[in-house]
Amino acid sequence: xPRLGYAAGFLVCAGLIGxxxxxxxxxxxxxxxxxxxxxxxxxxxxxxFLVAALHGPGRVGATVYGGLLFVxxxxxxxxxxxxxxxxxxxxxxxxxxxxxLEYTLRQFPLPQALQKIFAGGGDCAEVGWRFLGLTxxxxxxxxxxxxxxxxxxxxxxxxxRARPQVQGSKARNLKPGT
Numbered sequence: 437x438p439r440l441g442y443a444a445g446f447l448v449c450a451g452l453i454g455x456x457x458x459x460x461x462x463x464x465x466x467x468x469x470x471x472x473x474x475x476x477x478x479x480x481x482x483x484x485f486l487v488a489a490l491h492g493p494g495r496v497g498a499t500v501y502g503g504l505l506f507v508x509x510x511x512x513x514x515x516x517x518x519x520x521x522x523x524x525x526x527x528x529x530x531x532x533x534x535x536x537l538e539y540t541l542r543q544f545p546l547p548q549a550l551q552k553i554f555a556g557g558g559d560c561a562e563v564g565w566r567f568l569g570l571t572x573x574x575x576x577x578x579x580x581x582x583x584x585x586x587x588x589x590x591x592x593x594x595x596x597r598a599r600p601q602v603q604g605s606k607a608r609n610l611k612p613g614t
Contacts, residue, residue, distance in 0.1 A: 438488075438492070438493070438498060438590050438593050438594045438597060439488075439489050439492045440489075441586070441589075441590045441593065442485050442486075442488040442489035442501070442590065443485070443486075443489040445481070445485035445489075445505070445583060445586060445587075445590070446482055446485035446486045446489055448579075448583070449478050449479075449481050449482035449485060449583070450482055452478055452576075452579060453475060453478050453479065453482065456471070456475055456478075459565065459572070463565075465564045465565065468519075468562070469536065469537040469540065469553045470515055470518065470519040470522070470553065470554075470573070471519070471572070471573075472537045473515050473537075473553065474512055474515050474516055474519070474573075474576050477508060477509075477511055477512035477515065477580075478512065480508050481505060481508050481509060481512070481583060484501060484504050484505050484508065485505070487501075488501040488505075488590075493594060494594070495594060495595050497594070498590065498591050498593075498594020498595060499591055499594070499595070501587075501590075501591075501594075502587050502588060502590060502591025502594070503591075505583070505584070505586075505587030505590075506584050506587045506588060506591075509580045509581070509583045509584030509587060510580075510584060512576070512580040512583075513577055513580035513581055513584065515554075516573055516574075516576040516577035516580055517577060518554055519573035519576070519577075520571070520573045520574050520577055523562075523563055523571055523573055523574075537553065540552050540553060
């Protein structure tokens with residue numbers, strides 16, 4: 437079951453990336469720098485889910501993969517939270533539009549570039565799409581929380597699967613090596 441769960445996580449992330457690309461190239465919604473960072477986090481999650489699905493980890497591996505997935509989903513949730521905050525901030529508090537992600541990363545050292553990216557801009561505050569009252573950034577936040585919770589579930593499932601299940605009187609009658 438954990439292998440199937442990791443594969444499902446991979447497919448969910450692939451679907452989210454696919455939908456983001458659909459919105460960009462067919463609905464002409466250009467992603468802001470925070471959107472692009474969230475895509476990077478989804479790609480990292482997708483890669484970890486894929487490696488875990490192919491590996492089929494035991495107890496220690498499930499803990500390592502679960503930790504990586506949980507922390508990565510937490511980073512994504514942090515980025516999405518900042519994005520949602522910018523979308524709901526009063527217009528006077530939203531910084532003006534800045535340069536694109538690629539230019540910022542080329543022109544500034546990484547710490548300064550990240551500071552500029554997380555400051556956000558007018559393009560990050562734009563709301564071009566809503567579903568059930570949530571923006572794309574809001575749905576991204578929901579998915580990061582769900583994927584983080586799923587990572588914890590898969591970790592616990594990996595622990596349970598790796599532990600021998602011996603009960604009752606059979607446990608007392610077993611000899612080592614049998």
